[in-house]
Amino acid sequence: MLEVRDLGVWFGDRQVVAVDALDLDKSQTLGIVGETGSGKSMTAYAIAGLAPGMGARVEGSVKLDGQELIGLSDGALRDIRGRRIAMIFQAPISSLNPVFRVGDVFLRALRLHGASKADARERAAEAMRSVALSPDLLHRYPHQLSGGQAQRVAIAMAVALRADVLIADEPTSALDVTVQAEILDVLEKLRAEESLAMLFISHDLAVVSGICDTVAIMYDGEVVERGPVSETLHHPSHPYTRELLAAVPKLTTPEATDA
Amino acid sequence: MTAAAAPTSVPEVRTRGFARRNPTLVLGIVLLVLIVLVALAAPWLAPAPGDAGTATHPFNVLDGPSSAHPFGTDLVGRDLLTRVMYGARISLRLVVEVLLIAGLIGIPLGLIAGYFRGRVDQVIMRITDVFLAFPALLLSLAIAFVLTPSVQNMTIAIAVTWWPWYTRLVRGEAASIATRPYIESCRVLGVSHARILARHILPNSITPVLVQMSMDAGGILLTAASISFLGLGAQDPTPEWGLIVSQGAQYFATQWWFVTFAGLAILFTAIAFNLIGDGIREMLDPRRVVSR
Amino acid sequence: MIRYAAERLGLGVLVVVGVVVLTFLIARVIPGDPAVTYAGPRASKAQLEQVRKQLGLERPVIVQLGNYLKGIATGDWDTSYRTKRPVLSDLRTALPASVELVTAGLILALLVGLPLGLISARFHGRLPDVLVRIASVIGVSMPVFWAALILQLVFAQKLGWLPAAGEYDPNLYYTSPLTSYIQMPTVDALITGNLAVLKSSISHLILPAAVVALYPAGLLARMVRASVLDTLGESHIRMTRSLGFGDRAIYGRWALRPAMNPVIQVTALVFAYSLANTFLVEAVFDWPGLGSYAANSLQALDTPAIVGVTLIVAIVYVVLNLLVDIAQAAIDPRIRLR
Numbered sequence: 001m002l003e004v005r006d007l008g009v010w011f012g013d014r015q016v017v018a019v020d021a022l023d024l025d026k027s028q029t030l031g032i033v034g035e036t037g038s039g040k041s042m043t044a045y046a047i048a049g050l051a052p053g054m055g056a057r058v059e060g061s062v063k064l065d066g067q068e069l070i071g072l073s074d075g076a077l078r079d080i081r082g083r084r085i086a087m088i089f090q091a092p093i094s095s096l097n098p099v100f101r102v103g104d105v106f107l108r109a110l111r112l113h114g115a116s117k118a119d120a121r122e123r124a125a126e127a128m129r130s131v132a133l134s135p136d137l138l139h140r141y142p143h144q145l146s147g148g149q150a151q152r153v154a155i156a157m158a159v160a161l162r163a164d165v166l167i168a169d170e171p172t173s174a175l176d177v178t179v180q181a182e183i184l185d186v187l188e189k190l191r192a193e194e195s196l197a198m199l200f201i202s203h204d205l206a207v208v209s210g211i212c213d214t215v216a217i218m219y220d221g222e223v224v225e226r227g228p229v230s231e232t233l234h235h236p237s238h239p240y241t242r243e244l245l246a247a248v249p250k251l252t253t254p255e256a257t258d259a
Numbered sequence: 260m261t262a263a264a265a266p267t268s269v270p271e272v273r274t275r276g277f278a279r280r281n282p283t284l285v286l287g288i289v290l291l292v293l294i295v296l297v298a299l300a301a302p303w304l305a306p307a308p309g310d311a312g313t314a315t316h317p318f319n320v321l322d323g324p325s326s327a328h329p330f331g332t333d334l335v336g337r338d339l340l341t342r343v344m345y346g347a348r349i350s351l352r353l354v355v356e357v358l359l360i361a362g363l364i365g366i367p368l369g370l371i372a373g374y375f376r377g378r379v380d381q382v383i384m385r386i387t388d389v390f391l392a393f394p395a396l397l398l399s400l401a402i403a404f405v406l407t408p409s410v411q412n413m414t415i416a417i418a419v420t421w422w423p424w425y426t427r428l429v430r431g432e433a434a435s436i437a438t439r440p441y442i443e444s445c446r447v448l449g450v451s452h453a454r455i456l457a458r459h460i461l462p463n464s465i466t467p468v469l470v471q472m473s474m475d476a477g478g479i480l481l482t483a484a485s486i487s488f489l490g491l492g493a494q495d496p497t498p499e500w501g502l503i504v505s506q507g508a509q510y511f512a513t514q515w516w517f518v519t520f521a522g523l524a525i526l527f528t529a530i531a532f533n534l535i536g537d538g539i540r541e542m543l544d545p546r547r548v549v550s551r
Numbered sequence: 552m553i554r555y556a557a558e559r560l561g562l563g564v565l566v567v568v569g570v571v572v573l574t575f576l577i578a579r580v581i582p583g584d585p586a587v588t589y590a591g592p593r594a595s596k597a598q599l600e601q602v603r604k605q606l607g608l609e610r611p612v613i614v615q616l617g618n619y620l621k622g623i624a625t626g627d628w629d630t631s632y633r634t635k636r637p638v639l640s641d642l643r644t645a646l647p648a649s650v651e652l653v654t655a656g657l658i659l660a661l662l663v664g665l666p667l668g669l670i671s672a673r674f675h676g677r678l679p680d681v682l683v684r685i686a687s688v689i690g691v692s693m694p695v696f697w698a699a700l701i702l703q704l705v706f707a708q709k710l711g712w713l714p715a716a717g718e719y720d721p722n723l724y725y726t727s728p729l730t731s732y733i734q735m736p737t738v739d740a741l742i743t744g745n746l747a748v749l750k751s752s753i754s755h756l757i758l759p760a761a762v763v764a765l766y767p768a769g770l771l772a773r774m775v776r777a778s779v780l781d782t783l784g785e786s787h788i789r790m791t792r793s794l795g796f797g798d799r800a801i802y803g804r805w806a807l808r809p810a811m812n813p814v815i816q817v818t819a820l821v822f823a824y825s826l827a828n829t830f831l832v833e834a835v836f837d838w839p840g841l842g843s844y845a846a847n848s849l850q851a852l853d854t855p856a857i858v859g860v861t862l863i864v865a866i867v868y869v870v871l872n873l874l875v876d877i878a879q880a881a882i883d884p885r886i887r888l889r
Contacts, residue, residue: 050792074797082795095790099809099882109794157794389569401574401849401857481694485831488696489846504697508835511700512708522697529692537688 001026001197002047002165007060009039009046016056017042018221024165027191029198031212031229033205033244039221040201044167047199048085049077064165083113086158090170092150096142102153103138110160127160128153130193131186148179155186159194166190167199172207184211205248209233217241284538290531298347310337311345311498321514331516334506339516342498343524349499350480350528353414357479358472360418365425366468370456372426373433373464380434383426390423399486410499413492417482421475425468432464470543474536477529484525500525559876563869568620570865574858575616619858629855633848638859641844646863647734648718649840652832653825655737655756656763657818664768665814668775669802675780683772690769695828699762699835706758716837719752759836763829767821774817778810785809812879819875823868 316336330339402416487501507517830842848856
């Protein structure tokens with residue numbers, strides 16, 4: 001469904017991403033793992049079409065169901081964003097506009113992509129329920145929600161918009177461990193129910209091993225290893241992957257957290 | 260982390276390309292330097308230095324711009340180019356003096372209020388609030404009036420209305436620094452309050468004030484010119500720019516040069532000050548990101 | 552919310568009282584004899600004595616201050632030595648004129664400054680941004696009285712497009728007399744349907760309002776630009792973009808509203824600042840507002856009037872700050888619940 005080939009992202013003269021290939025299928029979860037500065041988030045932004053807005057130059061190919069996204073007009077890209085590719089971010093409360101009620105953003109986003117007022121309200125309510133939240137929470141302001149609730153609202157938006165691909169940029173890094181588990185459960189459920197294809201970016205190997213099918217390890221902008229989760233994490237071939245695994249504290253080694 | 264352009268938190272003054280990265284600041288400095296040079300060189304460069312004082316030339320009254328008098332002459336025949344050049348000396352000196360006086364009053368008060376907190380803080384801040392509630396121009400006018408209009412008294416009047424801003428700024432900084440652990444340890448070690456204030460609190464609270472001062476310079480200049488324009492500041496024959504404009508106001512329709520050049524002088528000097536203030540603020544902004 | 556407002560109100564009252572006391576003391580220090588102003592230069596010594604007793608100038612300053620404060624609270628703001636009318640009624644005609652001028656100026660400034668600031672932010676680093684920034688630096692650096700003179704010369708005298716001075720054409724006093732409700736010719740004319748006066752007063756308003764608007768417009772453009780740019784850097788904007796919203800929605804709604812906080816604060820400050828600075832504009836355009844009244848009072852050593860003017864400006868200032876705080880709390884829900 002999602003095919004990335006020879007993706008390059010530059011800030012001025014500095015190249016921050018040089019990904020040769022990434023593939024994602026329906027109902028599949030691809031994890032992108034790396035340390036800070038490895039370019040993993042930037043890769044995600046480039047795929048979602050947000051990179052130029054950050055001042056970056058993008059070259060290469062990103063195909064969604066065969067349609068080339070790089071070089072697409074602004075208008076066409078805006079159609080894709082939200083409707084087909086949705087994103088959730090780290091620090092969920094900061095990702096919501098603080099001076100608007102959560103429902104405002106939600107409903108307007110739905111109507112932006114063609115829903116009627118009534119339709120939007122229905123879909124929003126339904127989506128909220130599917131992530132185990134009461135639709136009443138839509139009347140609240142972001143700072144009145146907990147981190148977990150805010151993240152679930154963001155996920156609900158992706159569900160309501162009926163996106164095909166969900167890109168999750170460190171969605172649980174800013175949350176407590178117990179809340180983390182909740183969010184991961186929600187994402188799992190969605191993968192099963194909506195056949196969501198998910199790109200899961202994280203620096204946390206334990207989380208990745210729990211939720212992802214395949215994984216790509218990034219270092220310094222490049223993908224240094226890729227493959228099914230069990231294989232890659234149990235039998236790493238690249239020295240960097242081995243280093244990463246070695247750095248994980250004993251309590252959460254992949255063997256101990258088989259999902 | 261995403262690879263966004265690294266913000267410059269410490270200003271790199273010595274690297275090449277400084278001009279390109281801080282065009283506003285450089286432009287402002289260049290303008291100001293020009294004005295300062297004119298002011299300093301006035302006694303030698305001006306065509307008729309006597310005209311900055313009490314000289315009168317009844318035969319040259321209200322002459323238009325010519326090679327002898329590039330800016331024309333005023334209502335008693337004095338060369339306006341000379342008067343405008345000497346006016347630079349007055350304005351520049353005034354701005355510096357106001358900032359100095361306002362700083363000497365405001366900064367210590369702010370330090371004391373922020374460091375000692377409690378009753379002292381409350382009292383000082385209420386007084387500051389009252390002064391702040393006063394429209395600056397009104398208060399300056401009142402004081403200038405009480406003290407008999409002159410450049411010196413105008414300077415004092417403006418300084419008296421300006422200090423509260425600095426007190427407030429310094430107090431905020433001082434208060435937050437005073438609660439830091441290393442200050443506590445100083446006290447435990449028996450270091451005197453005075454020493455703590457001077458060696459630790461002051462140096463760390465002063466930056467915002469200096470930045471604010473650079474931004475205030477323009478406003479002070481305009482305030483002074485306004486007060487003189489209303490007749491409560493500089494008096495004839497002092498060649499202060501605001502005064503010249505007020506003298507020329509009634510002749511404006513027919514002798515346009517009288518008002519124009521002095522006004523332009525005010526405009527450009529204020530622009531220079533404001534550009535410098537903006538430039539410094541931009542340079543010190545820790546969130547400076549050079550993106551689209 | 553009510554609690555918040557009440558707190559702020561209380562603080563405001565305190566500040567106003569402080570201002571009054573300060574002004575009163577300053578006014579008493581002014582050299583010159585108010586009795587002379589009141590009685591006129593030809594009054595005899597005996598008459599002056601009588602006036603002094605009448606005005607209470609004999610009593611100690613503290614007592615005078617006390618009486619004055621008592622009077623203020625009950626609506627008696629003393630009588631002007633110069634106009635011989637109650638200061639309050641003098642202010643009742645002078646204040647609206649200034650408010651009208653400053654409001655018109657601010658509306659103009661907002662209409663110009665806000666869009667320019669947005670354009671500046673949208674195209675930041677490029678030509679439109681540079682142009683707007685040049686214009687705003689000039690706007691903030693322009694000496695008001697000079698701008699007033701130039702505009703008056705160019706538009707009123709040379710081009711004859713707009714009138715040079717006054718609130719509206721004096722001839723209309725006879726041909727189309729205006730019934731005043733709130734002493735603001737434009738609004739009164741609007742309410743009473745007096746078209747002739749409305750037209751005249753608007754055309755008289757344009758030039759002085761433009762001069763008043765120079766500084767705020769420049770300031771607003773810069774503030775909006777900075778505030779919007781700051782907001783754009785926040786992560787919720789990234790989320791908004793990822794949902795598919797484009798520049799128009801982002802600049803028009805999602806980045807605009809969070810950016811308004813500092814802008815509102817600045818607008819109120821600027822209103823107070825402009826109100827106090829109408830001196831210069833009123834002087835040049837012969838506008839019968841607070842500034843002219845204050846200037847005349849200062850020259851005549853008219854203490855009650857001086858104190859009255861200062862008091863009213865301080866009150867306006869405090870009220871404005873209060874309104875700003877409330878408006879901010881309304882727009883940004885985080886402030887309310889602090």
